[in-house]
Amino acid sequence: MTHQAFGAAGPAVSVIGQGSWYSEQGDRREAVAAFRRGLDLGLNHIDTAEMYGDGRSEALIGEAIAGRRDEAFLVSKVLPHNASRQGVRAACERSLRHLRTDRLDCYLLHWRGPHPLSETFAAFEALKQEGKILSWGVSNFDEDDLDEALATAGPGKIACNQVLYHLRERAIEHAVIPWCGKHGVAVTAYSPFGHDDFPATGSPQGKLLAEIAAAHGATPRQVALAFLTRQAAVFAIPKAGRVAHVEDNAGALNLPLSDSDLARIDAAFPRGRKPSSLPMI
Numbered sequence: 001m002t003h004q005a006f007g008a009a010g011p012a013v014s015v016i017g018q019g020s021w022y023s024e025q026g027d028r029r030e031a032v033a034a035f036r037r038g039l040d041l042g043l044n045h046i047d048t049a050e051m052y053g054d055g056r057s058e059a060l061i062g063e064a065i066a067g068r069r070d071e072a073f074l075v076s077k078v079l080p081h082n083a084s085r086q087g088v089r090a091a092c093e094r095s096l097r098h099l100r101t102d103r104l105d106c107y108l109l110h111w112r113g114p115h116p117l118s119e120t121f122a123a124f125e126a127l128k129q130e131g132k133i134l135s136w137g138v139s140n141f142d143e144d145d146l147d148e149a150l151a152t153a154g155p156g157k158i159a160c161n162q163v164l165y166h167l168r169e170r171a172i173e174h175a176v177i178p179w180c181g182k183h184g185v186a187v188t189a190y191s192p193f194g195h196d197d198f199p200a201t202g203s204p205q206g207k208l209l210a211e212i213a214a215a216h217g218a219t220p221r222q223v224a225l226a227f228l229t230r231q232a233a234v235f236a237i238p239k240a241g242r243v244a245h246v247e248d249n250a251g252a253l254n255l256p257l258s259d260s261d262l263a264r265i266d267a268a269f270p271r272g273r274k275p276s277s278l279p280m281i
């Protein structure tokens with residue numbers, strides 16, 4: 001599967017997307033080219049946030065998607081301290097200006113902060129009514145936060161929960177993924193390569209990934225992404241500032257891992273016990 005519905009009623013979005021944290025810090029031309037190459041390869045899910053480079057990552061993406069807005073499923077995030085009723089509107093309008101677009105496909109609360117969820121969600125709903133955002137969701141929400149969010153918003157409103165998920169951090173498998181599956185909420189895995197902490201080639205974990213990859217004519221990172229997105233309604237958004245990297249990541253879109261592959265990865269990267277709070281970076 002290369003694309004699937006984003007949330008209960010959302011459009012088809014690429015299972016592998018494109019992150020953008022620190023994208024403004026590398027070679028700008030290469031980063032713009034990487035996002036465009038990603039779109040060519042069907043990676044339409046582009047993730048950013050007002051926090052990333054103080055809007056400079058959004059501006060870079062605005063440049064990358066110029067003339068191609070309709071191809072992208074564009075996600076941005078409001079900072080918690082801006083998530084008041086009026087603050088959300090101002091932040092969204094800034095993000096739209098940086099991105100040079102009239103709408104976001106999905107707008108997320110980056111993590112929980114000082115403002116009541118009822119205020120933030122009311123602001124999201126108002127922006128949705130006006131067509132400035134087409135859907136909204138949350139990020140870094142644990143099971144109890146999701147219960148509260150659902151009780152506040154009502155069913156069918158929350159499109160997505162974006163959370164930390166990589167081979168060495170599988171905490172969301174305990175409760176968050178099942179909760180989201182039950183309530184039709186998309187799970188977006190951020191930092192799927194551990195924010196540049198991918199198992200080294202010569203390590204036992206690295207060797208296992210390389211062995212499975214070789215059997216499929218694939219690469220270890222493709223195997224990791226395929227493992228993380230093995231369950232329905234889970235998406236992953238690796239950040240790639242280079243064309244070669246985005247091409248590599250796109251190769252995970254069509255990589256069916258066998259039950260035996262999944263079991264070997266599961267054993268090499270144990271899920272561990274449910275932590276007392278949801279890990280985030």
Ligand SMILES: NC(=O)c1ccc[n+]([C@@H]2O[C@H](COP(=O)([O-])OP(=O)(O)OC[C@H]3O[C@@H](n4cnc5c(N)ncnc54)[C@H](OP(=O)(O)O)[C@@H]3O)[C@@H](O)[C@H]2O)c1
Nearest residue numbers: 019020021190191192193194195196238239240241242248
């Ligand atoms: N909601 C949240 O709180 C939150 C938190 C963290 C991240 N995020 C989102 O999730 C995205 C991804 O997470 P992340 O940026 O933390 O880390 P990541 O995607 O786990 O790792 C990014 C690193 O992997 C490298 N890379 C990517 N593809 C590669 C490939 N095929 N081969 C070799 N290296 C490769 C990148 O290098 P190059 O850049 O040089 O290509 C970069 O150094 C972020 O960019 C952001 O959009 C959200």
